Amino acid sequence: MTDMSGSPSPGTGVPGRIGIGLQLDAIHMKILEVLRENGRISVAALAERVGISRASAYTRFEALRADGVIKRFTAEVDHLRAGLGITALVFVTVRQQMWKQFRAQLAQMPEVEYCAITTGQHDAMIQVRMADVAAVHALVTERLASIPAVKATETVFILDEVLRRPYVLPSDRRQGRPQHRAAPAEPPPPSGVPLGKMRFTSAAEGRASMHKEP
Amino acid sequence: MTDMSGSPSPGTGVPGRIGIGLQLDAIHMKILEVLRENGRISVAALAERVGISRASAYTRFEALRADGVIKRFTAEVDHLRAGLGITALVFVTVRQQMWKQFRAQLAQMPEVEYCAITTGQHDAMIQVRMADVAAVHALVTERLASIPAVKATETVFILDEVLRRPYVLPSDRRQGRPQHRAAPAEPPPPSGVPLGKMRFTSAAEGRASMHKEP
DNA sequence: GTTGAAATTAGTACGAA
DNA sequence: TTCGTACTAATTTCAAC
Numbered sequence: 001m002t003d004m005s006g007s008p009s010p011g012t013g014v015p016g017r018i019g020i021g022l023q024l025d026a027i028h029m030k031i032l033e034v035l036r037e038n039g040r041i042s043v044a045a046l047a048e049r050v051g052i053s054r055a056s057a058y059t060r061f062e063a064l065r066a067d068g069v070i071k072r073f074t075a076e077v078d079h080l081r082a083g084l085g086i087t088a089l090v091f092v093t094v095r096q097q098m099w100k101q102f103r104a105q106l107a108q109m110p111e112v113e114y115c116a117i118t119t120g121q122h123d124a125m126i127q128v129r130m131a132d133v134a135a136v137h138a139l140v141t142e143r144l145a146s147i148p149a150v151k152a153t154e155t156v157f158i159l160d161e162v163l164r165r166p167y168v169l170p171s172d173r174r175q176g177r178p179q180h181r182a183a184p185a186e187p188p189p190p191s192g193v194p195l196g197k198m199r200f201t202s203a204a205e206g207r208a209s210m211h212k213e214p
Numbered sequence: 215m216t217d218m219s220g221s222p223s224p225g226t227g228v229p230g231r232i233g234i235g236l237q238l239d240a241i242h243m244k245i246l247e248v249l250r251e252n253g254r255i256s257v258a259a260l261a262e263r264v265g266i267s268r269a270s271a272y273t274r275f276e277a278l279r280a281d282g283v284i285k286r287f288t289a290e291v292d293h294l295r296a297g298l299g300i301t302a303l304v305f306v307t308v309r310q311q312m313w314k315q316f317r318a319q320l321a322q323m324p325e326v327e328y329c330a331i332t333t334g335q336h337d338a339m340i341q342v343r344m345a346d347v348a349a350v351h352a353l354v355t356e357r358l359a360s361i362p363a364v365k366a367t368e369t370v371f372i373l374d375e376v377l378r379r380p381y382v383l384p385s386d387r388r389q390g391r392p393q394h395r396a397a398p399a400e401p402p403p404p405s406g407v408p409l410g411k412m413r414f415t416s417a418a419e420g421r422a423s424m425h426k427e428p
Numbered sequence: 429g430t431t432g433a434a435a436t437t438a439g440t441a442c443g444a445a
Numbered sequence: 446t447t448c449g450t451a452c453t454a455a456t457t458t459c460a461a462c
Contacts, residue, residue: 024296032291039253039287044456053430058457071290073253074380077246081283082238083384089332089339103376110386115377118303120370125303129382156334162317163329166288168343170297172324256438267448272439 022067027052029171031060032069036166039073076166084111084129087158088136090144091122098149105147111139122154133157236281241266243385245274246283250380253287290380298343301372302350304358305336312363319361325353336368347371 030050034041041049047057064070079085094102106115106126114127130136140155236242244264248255255263261271278284293299308316320329320340328341344350354369 029296032289032296035289036291037286037288039289042456054457055431055459056429059429067295069292069295071292072251072380073287073289074251075246075249075253075287076285077250077381077383078283078285079381081281082243082246082381084382087330089330106376110379111382112377113379113382115375116301116303116372117374117376118370118372120368124376131384154334156332158330158332160331161329162331162338163320163326165324165327167291167293167296168298168325168327169291170345258438268438269440269449270447273447 022063022069024069028060028064028069029169031057031064032169033171035070035073036169039075076164079129084131086130086133086136087161088128088130088140089156089158090126090128090140091154091156092124092126092144092150093152094123095149095151102147102149105149109139109143127158236277236283238283242274242278242283243383245271245278246383247385249284249287250383253289293343298345300344300347300350301375302342302344302354303370303372304340304342304354305368305370306338306340306358306364307366308337309363309365316361316363319363323353323357341372 027050031046034046034049043057043061044054046061047054050057052060079087092102102124106112109128111128111130112126113129115124116126117124128136128139130139136155136157140153144150144153241264245260248260248263257271257275258268260275261268264271266274293301306316316338320326325342325344326340327343329338330340331338342350342353344353350369350371354367358364358367
């Protein structure tokens with residue numbers, strides 16, 4: 001299993017220095033940018049693209065790996081060609097105090113590609129890849145529903161995956177449309193946070209009501 | 215942008231032979247399995263782990279790449295350490311006949327890591343990574359809401375990412391709990407499909423119809 | 429953090445089974 | 446096709462600056 005359990009830790013608004021890891025500078029970010037596009041690039045080529053020496057590239061590369069900033073390298077596969085053409089999202093309501101069991105069961109389900117615990121109407125969202133719609137149905141009704149920790153599910157199908165980026169970096173902010181934080185010295189808003197029009201339903205809020213925005 | 219537009223194509227229930235690509239055998243799958251765990255493994259080591267010669271490994275590796283089964287290699291990064299500690303899901307209702315515009319706008323938003331068009335209550339789900347909650351709020355209210363194609367949004371936060379697998383393979387099915395399709399010859403149910411208790415709300419519901427952009 | 433040379437390894441191109 | 450081998454090119458390591 002790929003346990004990503006870690007502190008959800010609210011953003012500090014201080015990119016580049018989080019927790020007790022190593023401090024990421026602009027060159028580290030540049031390395032990550034290159035590695036996201038091409039995870040198999042040689043360190044020598046990486047050094048050239050980033051503008052540092054080979055040795056430095058090795059040092060930084062290894063540091064990023066050892067520090068856990070880079071968790072792993074992987075190949076992105078075309079699910080359809082690999083035989084799993086159907087993708088679905090299953091929103092799950094989990095019985096209180098049964099999270100541990102829920103997690104344990106998920107680890108036993110290899111067809112689950114992603115699982116996140118969320119706020120809002122449901123407690124968790126899982127993404128599954130299957131060969132056909134019937135298989136999704138079987139998974140949800142037979143395997144998920146049989147987990148005691150699962151109180152209810154709601155399934156939607158993915159009709160098309162418009163885009164998937166390997167991961168997002170803070171530096172991405174500078175691309176695309178002008179951002180309201182283009183100036184380098186503008187202080188980030190306090191983390192008290194305005195929730196404005198956002199529908200931020202607490203996960204605990206006994207999912208009695210769900211109102212969609214007009 | 216990373217356009218993944220491709221036929222959503224309902225599952226045919228015929229793993230290993232989809233579309234006009236190359237036919238994937240057990241060794242191909244094994245290669246994919248290794249590459250998913252370690253995208254930077256050398257072809258020589260790959261050959262050894264899979265049990266074929268180095269030359270064959272090169273041939274198959276190249277074929278998988280050229281055929282598009284392997285779309286790309288990438289590094290998996292710890293978002294928190296990279297400075298983006300907050301992840302949110304934004305469910306979007308899109309105005310009819312404005313899908314093209316919606317897609318175009320998304321391409322301009324680098325902080326969007328994933329976007330899928332779904333059935334159900336909403337039309338699309340996007341996943342974003344930001345430094346803090348305020349940034350998510352700004353993104354949703356200022357940038358998403360200003361897109362004409364966006365009719366409504368609903369945001370939930372991800373409290374914890376329980377698991378993420380690089381991708382799922384049909385062979386994963388054999389692991390974990392016993393599957394109702396363990397026998398090799400059991401014919402898959404017809405693709406007409408039982409939808410049983412599943413909450414399969416049509417995407418068209420309440421919205422006339424949805425036409426996907428080619 | 430950089431350079432440069434040595435040792436190792438990767439990638440390619442054959443012929444043979 | 447796949448395998449084995451040899452040849453060439455590139456990469457990684459390690460040294461000194």
